[in-house]
Amino acid sequence: MFDALKEKPADKILALGQAFREDPRETKIDLGVGVYKTPEGVTPVMRAVKAAEKQLWEAETTKAYTALAGEPAFADAMIALVLGDAVARDQVSAIATPGGTGAVRQAFDLVKMANPGGRVFVSDPTWPNHLSILAHMGIEVVMYRYFDPETVGVDFTGMMADLDGLRAGDVVLLHGCCHNPTGANLNMTEWRAVVDLLNARGALPMIDIAYQGFGDGLEADAAAVRFVAENCPEMLIAASCSKNFGIYRERTGILMAVAQDKSLQKVTQGNLAYLNRQNYSFPPDHGARLVTMVLTDPALRADWQSELEDVRLGMLKLRETLAAELQRLSGSDRFGFVAQHRGMFSRLGATPEQVERLRAEHAIYMIGDSRINIAGLNARTVPILAKAMIEVGV
The missing domain is CATH 3.40.640.10 (Type I PLP-dependent aspartate aminotransferase-like (Major domain))
Structure with a gap:
């Protein structure tokens, strides 16, 4: 029966993540997989979730x-x-x-x-x-x-x-x-x-x-x-x-x-x-x-909402910083949309060829349609991305 199965196409996002992991360049930047990351590149356990987990561990009596x-x-x-x-x-x-x-x-x-x-x-x-x-x-x-x-x-x-x-x-x-x-x-x-x-x-x-x-x-x-x-x-x-x-x-x-x-x-x-x-x-x-x-739980909820708001504002700050840096380097306001978009993702408007150059020449990984995960950036890498985008002609 199994010989009748056909090869399935690889998930492009997961394949991109694998290519990133295999890239030996220390300067590489991962803007592909849609997972929130801190400026240090860590996807943290939120404080309120950690506290709830501790309470649950102490109180839970069954796994039925x-x-x-x-x-x-x-x-x-x-x-x-x-x-x-x-x-x-x-x-x-x-x-x-x-x-x-x-x-x-x-x-x-x-x-x-x-x-x-x-x-x-x-x-x-x-x-x-x-x-x-x-x-x-x-x-x-x-x-x-x-x-x-x-x-x-x-x-x-x-x-x-x-x-x-x-x-x-x-x-x-x-x-x-x-x-x-x-x-x-x-x-x-x-x-x-x-x-x-x-x-x-x-x-x-x-x-x-x-x-x-x-x-x-x-x-x-x-x-x-x-x-x-x-x-x-x-x-x-x-x-x-x-x-x-x-x-x-x-x-x-x-x-x-x-x-x-x-x-x-x-x-x-x-x-x-x-x-x-x-x-x-x-x-x-x-x-x-x-x-x-x-x-x-009022206390847990307040702490969760506070941390979530910090996450949201941090991504907005990254958007604004990237848009400003692109405007400075290009002398154009055509990248203002980056600050206007919301959430973890934006499409940068790069062609597949430009996306490939960003990967090959600058070790910057993003989806082929130029979707980036804003949360994959930090204060150090925003100028690197902006400079690379201008160099490849985005």
Whole structure:
């Protein structure tokens, strides 16, 4: 049987990380893999998470299975974090998942169960794993324009023109904040127009929010999700705790299904639990329990929010410093977008040839479309990147 298997293409981001590790040059800079790093290049355990882990170690008495949907307290805490008071709790069904990726996969499974012929509209570009999962599941994908390389911002006119082709039952995948890989976000006026169009067409919004707290702050980053929840009959939300809690390896995420019709909550919750049972039975609990402890303990939550804000402001400072250095070296304000984008990522507008030169000549590693992880920089490497970009003609 195994001789019938075919070689699968390597994940480009993971392959880039392997190439970086194998590069012997001491001056190398890794701007590829989307993991937060301190100026020292470390992905730390957040203080509040460490404190919660110590408390859990002392108090935990069993490693028995949790519920199929995960602990209710985790769902309550995450729904409050993402949705605030936008909708009532009994309008939301939720399951704990192995990371945000697990939430995305379960959401697509639910879509396929509910509407086997439905299409998923996906931004061009998007996180590559969105497309990989959809292709693996055999779900039809329709790309919509999102990023304008000329303005280095959102191509909203193109986006709306492409979404005009929506049919009832289609799904539109949107990024809640800190768009990956571009860093360019819709403003609230644009979100309103998108919601009006989706409602007019009978399409379902699905929001992937993996970076809440990394853009403009915890509340501001959730504003679009909450607006959609308040104004659409139904929606799906895939949320990740990997980044804003720094618990990447704990694989902690949640899938939420919101319906204005409260009578749909019970059957939706049952279907979500069914999907967990089919895919991995019980979800992992360690990370979810830490998140619950942090969000429900006032002291832990205050410390977490303080550290998260330091992370956010540190990335904004790096953006501003890089934009200023590029302006100084180029004598042009064409790189001002770097300071305007939000989250961990920005597309620099370099060609694949320029990206290759940056790697070969300067040991600077980034994705082929010139997406960089801002958190991979520090005060020492910002001038190095800026100088190298100008030298290769970006």
